Amino acid sequence: MSEERVCRRCLLRESGREDMLADIHARITRLSPTERAPQALYDARLAVCCGCAHLIGGVCVKCGCYPEFRAAFLRQRCPMRLWDTQK
Numbered sequence: 001m002s003e004e005r006v007c008r009r010c011l012l013r014e015s016g017r018e019d020m021l022a023d024i025h026a027r028i029t030r031l032s033p034t035e036r037a038p039q040a041l042y043d044a045r046l047a048v049c050c051g052c053a054h055l056i057g058g059v060c061v062k063c064g065c066y067p068e069f070r071a072a073f074l075r076q077r078c079p080m081r082l083w084d085t086q087k
């Protein structure tokens, strides 16, 4: 039996989940400009996630979301409020 390794503190883009990532990016492109976080904010949020112990295998285990999708919504928040310093 092979054991699949789970990448801790990795986003999908670092976890070899290109299929899921492509789907997420397609969904992000369909967001309206008012829904969507600016690129700099998106990147800053994901940088926080990359240093977070709750990110496991591209999933936030605190809320079950994919941060690469959640972070794209301007009005979404980190469940632990760790994005609150990002503007």
Ligand code: SF4
Binding pocket: 048, 049, 052, 053, 054, 055, 059, 060, 061, 062, 063, 067, 077, 078, 079, 080, 081, 082, 083
């Ligand atoms: S959304 Fe918040 S709790 Fe979840 S991985 Fe990112 S920083 Fe951590």
